[in-house]
Amino acid sequence: MSKTPLSFTIFLSLSLFFFPSITASSITDRYLYGGCTQQKYTSNSPYESNLNSMLTSLVNSATYLSYNNFTMVGGSQQDVIYGLYQCRGDLSMPDCATCVARAVTKAGDMCRGSCGGAVQLDGCYVKYDNATFLGVEDKVVVLKQCGPSVGYNPEGMGSRDAVLGGLAGSGGPFREGGSGVVRGVAQCMGDLSYGECQDCLSEAITKLKSDCGTADYGDMFLGKCYARYSIGGAHQASKAHGKSGKGGERTFAMVIGILAGVAILIIFLAFLSKICGRQGK
Template sequence: MTKVFHFLLIFMYIFFSFFFPLIYSDSSVDGFIYGGCSQIKYSSDSPYESNLNSLLTSLVNSATYSSYNKYTIVGSTQQDMINGLYQCRGDLSMPDCATCLARSVSQLTELCPQTCGGVLQLQGCFVKYDNFSFLGSEDKNVVMKKCGPSNGFDLDEMGRRDAVLGSLMGGNGLYRVGGSEDVQGMAQCVGDLSMAQCQDCLSEAIGRLKKECGGGVYGDMFLGKCYARYTTKGAHLYAKPNHHDSHSESEKTFALIIGLLAGVAILIIFLTFMRRICGRNGKFNYFLTLIYSNFLFTYYKIINDYVLSLFFFFFFFFCR
């Protein structure tokens, strides 16, 4: 019986951890851009660790229904207080936003173990936490710059690039996109900034982008609270504005539905088989209900990052 348990555990772990992420991985959403950690550490099992866990849980939960949010967790002392926020890219759907946040929080905890502050920017989302107050404050420090080569970038394209960046500068809202023929541009501010602060931040980012990337075929300028990007001829791929391929979108939706249904079917078969092996006891029935409800309630990509460990913990506890 033990060998059967081990075989099934290995099979399920390989299937869910490796097969599905290969299907659903999207570099335009969860691709790494930059990350950083503070030098100050906190102790294990400290009030700060508990507050940080509460904060990160709140951020992930909030991303299922809002593309931006901020939280402050107050501790018994000033040193235990923690601030945090997240921001999804303005064109992301809520499922993609939630998935991006789940992945970014998971990566951030690995990148910054036991540090009092951390920041991570993926292609589709941004998350930051720290024990000093940064909410509502501008940050125009350059945290990441990337410029493409200048080969093949003619004067006409440079003129269109400048026009696109100018349209981003003159746009409205925290998320802005623009395009002219083969040139595409994107800019965004973090949601805790006012419109005046956002405009000031983008002015700095766009000015630096034009000056420091010159005739590069693409350019990225990420400041602490905003960024501006452009690309030409698909040289630096990311989400492009106002170009929606209905055929590819329908294929993506169809693949997602098929994958989700396959996952549900396999999970039901597996749990039914485990129920027969472990017996019809109350504990396992409760466990079975818990797994069903979690799987059907949340999106699979979030399940992949957070529920697997819970699944195997309950399995060993109730079926040993």
């Protein structure tokens, strides 16, 4: 049996170390938006204790349910806190749990001391507040993102409109569809009724089509629902939705540097192997 050269073994190990596969969680954990209420709570108060219990419940529940809401009751009305989380409908439970845990951590860091907070990651949403919002419609635009224009293409725009129309006419809180290179997804918060969901998504899709025009992707997030589309995988091509900038350049430079270092190491090991071979003779 032939032995694997040492240089190849080291190169394989370094490759596996420096170039791990891109996991679903690395994509779904991308931060989209968030916010905190202005009202603050007192440190070590019953409200803080309730908040900690709320956040723990959200994380624990996400290991077996893709949506849930909680109400933590305190000794007085001012200590009551409401919260919910929701994962994207196509996420596996392990990815859902990971996403919610990271969203809760993000909200805790960003909204430290605030009575309420909300965080939307690419794969999940978390919100908590001392004012009830459960079962309440909310069609306020909280995030709008449009990609660069690809120019008017009757066929492409027709496919996009057909996909968005299919999402509007589908049932259930999570909807996805596609036609050719166009992909679309929409979702309502789990605390809305079917009629409220339809109303919210109709608003989101109408705004998405009018505001993003001929863009190669679009995101329209309202308070209790969202609609998104992508032409030719535009979302995946730009991790930051068209804002790759210097971060992408730095990543590319890092990869090139790593490859160069590995190549130098291989040459050195090959040279060392020849010297050792000669000395052995």
